[in-house]
Amino acid sequence: MSATLTPPASAAPSGSTAPMIAIADLSKTFRRRDGGTHLALDRIALDVHEGEFVSILGPSGCGKSTLLYMVGGFVEPSSGTIAVGGRPVTGPGPDRGPVFQEFALFPWKTVLGNVAYGLREAGLGRSAAEAQARQLIERVGLKGYESFYPKELSGGMKQRVAIARTLAYGPAILLMDEPFGALDAHTRVRLQNELLGLWERDRKTVLFVTHAVDEAVFLSDRVVVMSRQPGRIKAIVPVDLPRPRRREELLLDPRYQRLVIDLEAMIEDPPEDLPA
Amino acid sequence: MIALRRESLLGLLPILALLAAWQGTVAGGLVPPALLPPPAAVFGRLGQNLVDPAFLGHAGVTLYRLFAGFLIALAIGVPLGLAGARIRALGAVVRPLVRVLAPVPKIALYPALILSLGFDDASKIVLVVADALFPILLATFAGAASVEPKLVWSARAAGTSAAATLWKVVLPATLPAILTGSRIALVIACIVVFLAEMITSTDGLGYLLVRATRTFQIVDMFVPLLAISGIGLLLNGALALARRHLLRGFPEEG
Missing domain, CATH: 3.40.50.300 (P-loop containing nucleotide triphosphate hydrolases)
Structure with a gap:
């Protein structure tokens, strides 16, 4: 095939130590x-x-x-x-944070509720979790949509919410x-x-x-x-x-x-x- | 919203047609008025009864039995359905039990219930539970079994324990199915509580019907029927409102 190929082994590209x-x-x-x-x-x-x-x-x-x-x-x-x-x-x-093709957002939660979910699970209080979630929502370009439900969003917006929900718990x-x-x-x-x-x-x-x-x-x-x-x-x-x-x-x-x-x-x- | 209102207006038509047929049957002399009173007489009596404390007391007793039975059925059916669908061993135990018990005509148990629990509320409430339980349990079971695994995975990855996903993810995701089952259960509860009161009771709407029949109070015979029908209508409406609020984030059902 091509010269760019390497055999199906797991040679590390960089000189770093133990693999992630x-x-x-x-x-x-x-x-x-x-x-x-x-x-x-x-x-x-x-x-x-x-x-x-x-x-x-x-x-x-x-x-x-x-x-x-x-x-x-x-x-x-x-x-x-x-x-x-x-x-x-x-x-x-x-x-390990998953992001699925089907978004898998919680339909019973708003955008804010979805993004704050992992933060609440991590033990943050409601106001702290929501403040952090608002920042993330802004970062993925959805400021103003915090109180929307997933069904009210387009596919691209849903996936942005899903990414923010996953990034939230770091x-x-x-x-x-x-x-x-x-x-x-x-x-x-x-x-x-x-x-x-x-x-x-x-x-x-x-x-x-x-x-x-x-x-x-x-x-x-x-x-x-x-x-x-x-x-x-x-x-x-x-x-x-x-x-x-x-x-x-x-x-x-x-x-x-x-x-x-x-x-x-x-x-x-x-x-x-x-x-x- | 306008389309919705037009639809509910359209839904009034068959009810009006039913009343017209009733009136026509009486007016046409098909049935003597001594056996089937005209609708105006029945509605008039219902109107009088609605301000009569004795009648309201009977309606209250029926409502109490209905709600107690329905709520107990909900309290048993929802957790059992959720756990049965998500915990394999429990499902293996619950499923055959449901298959055997669901088709049993629960009203046939009523004589036995009277003997063990007496004539009062307990036997009637238990009968309502027995009949209302299965629609709730079956709907919850089916709903919980088909929850999108990726919803559960998303919560697990966010740090939710496997056990906690049961009420943090599976329960809310099953809510549409639970409400559908509840709607059926409420209608069944209306029927069963009335039947139980007809069989053996000293109070309640079903008892009023039987008492009127025994004393040939033909108009009073139909009043409890209208009352229970009205109760069913109101409960259904209340549940529809609750559904619209609780499922506001869910995609519309087809």
């Missing part, structure tokens, strides 16, 4: 309804370092979301280990599961830019699942390419593009174009055939 996320020999088997079993993920090994933005790219059904859910502690692995910050994952925790790691997959093209680009802006400020560790090649290249330090049936890591591709990145410049950059072309060739199914 260490995934070793991780497999997931689901029981099928007919009694058989389905190997969703097969011996995944991946290290993600602190402050690194890593995308997991692959076709539908390659288990990339399942992998993310296991790092989140929402789904139990069948075998193998995941360690976050050197400690094995035994369940969900506020060190996770070291963001686990983003196709967060912009349900948005129209224009909104998606805007939110990609906003996410990159937030990330360049905080430098949180991000694990970002997507099936959009351009999105993966635009955002990431490394792109993990997966194949399906069973879900395996096919390649880990470093994205050596300078930061801060500007979309207008990147689209003209031959290195960007090369990466997109190489990665598209690597995904088994052409992205346009994928169900939304």
Whole structure:
């Protein structure tokens, strides 16, 4: 394929010490309804370092979301280990904040209530939690919408609320599961830019699942390419593009174009055939 | 809002048609007035009764039994439904029990309830509980079982314990289903409390109907029926208002 490829190992790109996320020999088997079993993920090994933005790219059904859910502690692995910050994952925790494609906002809470939720759970009083939540709402550009319910917002606004809700409790790691997959093209680009802006400020560790090649290249330090049936890591591709990145410049950059072309060739199914 | 008002006006039409048919039946001589009094006579008597402390006392007794039974059913059905849907072992115990007990005609238990609990409120309240419980329990169970897992995950990641998600996420997310079950349960409670009072009682609207029948007070026979129907209508309206407030953040139901 291309010279930019590295073998599916988990070589650290930087000289930092212990990885923030260490995934070793991780497999997931689901029981099928007919009694058989389905190997969703097969011996995944991946290290993600602190402050690194890593995308997991692959076709539908390659288990990339399942992998993310296991790092989140929402789904139990069948075998193998995941360690976050050197400690094995035994369940969900506020060190890992998920952002889902479906937003998963609490419909019974207002924007303010949603964003303040994690702060209240962390033990803050109502007024302190709400003051902090208001700041975050302003930071994601939703000032004035505090008392709105999620159903009154557009998709892009809902996802901004979901991001603010997750940022509120200060996770070291963001686990983003196709967060912009349900948005129209224009909104998606805007939110990609906003996410990159937030990330360049905080430098949180991000694990970002997507099936959009351009999105993966635009955002990431490394792109993990997966194949399906069973879900395996096919390649880990470093994205050596300078930061801060500007979309207008990147689209003209031959290195960007090369990466997109190489990665598209690597995904088994052409992205346009994928169900939304 | 205008569309809503037009719809509720439209809903009045069949009720008016029903009253017209009633009036027509009496006026056309199809049924002798001694057996079916004209609606004006019944409504007139109802109007008189609404300022009669004795009648209001009977209505109050019925309302007390109805509410006590409904609220106890809610207090049992909602936690049991939530826990049964979310805790696998409990669900395995509760589900077969519900399947066996739900189709049993609870009114058939009433003679046994009278023997063990007496003629007074207790036996009637228990009967209302027995009948109102299942719609609430089944709706809560189904609603809680289908809560979007990512809502629970979002709360877990924010630091909520697995147990606490039951009332911090699953309960509010199940509210639409609980209210739907409650609406059915309230109607059933109206029916059952009335039936129980008809079977054996010394007070309540059902008792008034039976007493009127035994003494051939034909007009008075229909008054308790109108009263319980009115109570059902008011309760349904109150629940609809509560629903609109409680579910103001939820997407409209189709």
